[in-house]
Amino acid sequence: MTSERFGEQIPFCEPHWYQGGYSPYYNDGHKKFRAVVRKFVEDEIKPNLDKWIKEGYPVELHKRSYELGIQGIIYPNEHGGTQPKDYDIFYELVMCDELARAGGGNVLGQSGINSMALPPIMIAGSAEIKKKVLRDVISGEKNICLAISEPTAGSDVANIRTTAVRQGDHYVVNGTKKWITGGLFGDFFTTAVRTGGEGAGGISLLLLEKNMPGVNVRKMETQFDNSHNTTFINLEDVRVPVSNLIGTENAGxxxxxxxxxxxxxxxxxxxxxxxxxxxxxxxxxxxxxxxxxxxxxxxxxxxxxxxxxxxxxxxxxxxxxxxxxxxxxxxxxxxxxxxxxxxxxxxxxxxxxxxxxxxxxxxxxxxxxxxxxxxxxxxxxxxxxxxxxxxxxxxxxxxxxxxxxxx
CATH class of the missing domain: 1.20.140.10 (Butyryl-CoA Dehydrogenase, subunit A, domain 3)
Structure with missing residues (x-):
């Protein structure tokens, strides 16, 4: 495919298919979507960037992104997504690329976190969990975070220490999560917990909700500008219904x-x-x-x-x-x-x-x-x-x- 020229035309300032180059990956649908995301960034993010870096961006921006067909494009339509018939992963690459053009500050960063925290639910969540979470998060009404890392286990996921002990129809969760991006925005948390023995074979995924007693979230200041937020989460005797298990126990x-x-x-x-x-x-x-x-x-x-x-x-x-x-x-x-x-x-x-x-x-x-x-x-x-x-x-x-x- 050849592409009409789009954006900055100084060589290498844009991907080659923006500057008239051939590509086997991108088609007319990607080009149209590219224009939508760029206009959104230029008109609605860049003018507010400096302010939002200091104060945080409004969570309503997710709804606006969804209305334009941006945030929902990576999700199946049956869950409230806005995918075109020819959807493929290159639409997501276009979205990530164009949003990054804002120039830092992590504006709309929660949309990326949503895209990381939802797949386990889409793959292994029960019908009840999917109904509770997917459509509201995809449409920008609510948000979800991925709560895996801990003070003693960052990349070493198999050694997380947060425990979930079953008591009847609930798990009782205790532990801490660190560097959890978007924690102040999060209504839900896809959370890694230890339900079994040591190592990878004892880990499960639970859906926690911010209004559950014992869930305490605080912001962590970071080296980089963050209109979003990075957080520390303390979990103290949080009672989570067994129905909030994502997939099967010890298979997380x-x-x-x-x-x-x-x-x-x-x-x-x-x-x-x-x-x-x-x-x-x-x-x-x-x-x-x-x-x-x-x-x-x-x-x-x-x-x-x-x-x-x-x-x-x-x-x-x-x-x-x-x-x-x-x-x-x-x-x-x-x-x-x-x-x-x-x-x-x-x-x-x-x-x-x-x-x-x-x-x-x-x-x-x-x-x-x-x-x-x-x-x-x-x-x-x-x-x-x-x-x-x-x-x-x-x-x-x-x-x-x-x-x-x-x-």
Whole structure:
């Protein structure tokens, strides 16, 4: 498919199919959806970004996104989604890419968390749970969070300590959850608990609700700007109906691992656009900024920085599209663990490189939260939020080879 030109036309500031290139992955439906999301970002997010970074974005923004056919596009229509007949995962990539163009701050970040916390329910939830949760979350009326990580178990999911002890028709849940994104927005929590013995075989998933006595959520301040929220959750004698079990008891670990592949794809898509945004900001600045009686672009060292950024971004984009195509072809999830792990590391490392080089190009303008370099300053502080959540780089690199060695 060839594409009419869309967006910024300086080479490499947009994916190649935005700039007239051929692509086997994207069609006219993706192009139309791309235009809808971009207009939404330009008209309704960017003008409010600085304010929302300080105060938090209004939760009603999810309803607006749903009305435009954005938030609901990744969900089946029978659950309230807004998928076109030709829906495939590349629609989700377009959405992640375009929303990331806002320039940091995690506005609408809850929509991404919803997309990570709902799949276990769609796959293994009872009809009762699906009725309670899916349509309201998809339409933006309510929100759901993924509550897995704990103070002593981040990437080491198999060693979570939060317990769920059955007492009659309820589980009594005790423990703590840390780094839970969107906790203040969450009406529901897809929560990993220990119902059995040690290790992965003793983990279950329970649906917790924010109004259950004993659920206490507080905000955690983070290194990066967060119009959304990162939270710490304390669970003290929370009584959860047995009917809120997602799937079967002690079979939650498989659902969590199945979900991680998708999470890493989504995180990679956002990091790819963030890296591209670093390049876009940098080359525009280099074409205008004058030092030593030359534009920055006339200095060879600056051109080399820009070329290295473009090289890595374009390779990452190809990697992203290739892995997404495997999802489209329904490749078994157990075969996607290694590719998704490497993709996510590739994305975070590319983002980190581009953020650093962009900061060097902008110089002093990149270390203040105002003026021409404020986007780069903001993105630089978001690098770690790409490198650690969803599995740290070290864990994921090891995972990709452990699977080969079957360790």
């Amino acid at each position: 670990f498989k659902l969590i691992m199945h979900n991680f592949n998708h999470e890493r794809l989504v995180l990679a898509a956002g990091a790819c656009r963030a890296a591209r945004l670093c390049y876009e900001q940098s080359i525009k600045y280099a074409l205008q900024r004058t030092t030593f009686n030359k534009r920055l672009i006339e200095h060879q060292i600056i051109r080399m920085k820009l070329a290295e950024m473009a090289r890595l971004i374009e390779a990452l984009q190809d990697n992203l599209d290739r892995v997404a195509f495997q999802f489209k072809c329904n490749i078994p999830q157990q075969k996607l663990g290694g590719p998704c792990a490497l993709l996510k590391v590739n994305a975070s490392k590319t983002f980190e490189f581009c953020a650093r080089e962009a900061s060097q190009i902008f110089g002093g303008n990149s270390i203040v939260k105002e003026g021409k370099g404020k986007v780069i300053e903001r993105l630089y502080r978001e690098v770690r939020s790409a490198a650690i959540p969803g599995g740290s780089e070290e864990i994921l690199l090891d995972l990709s080879i452990r699977q080969i060695a079957k360790l």
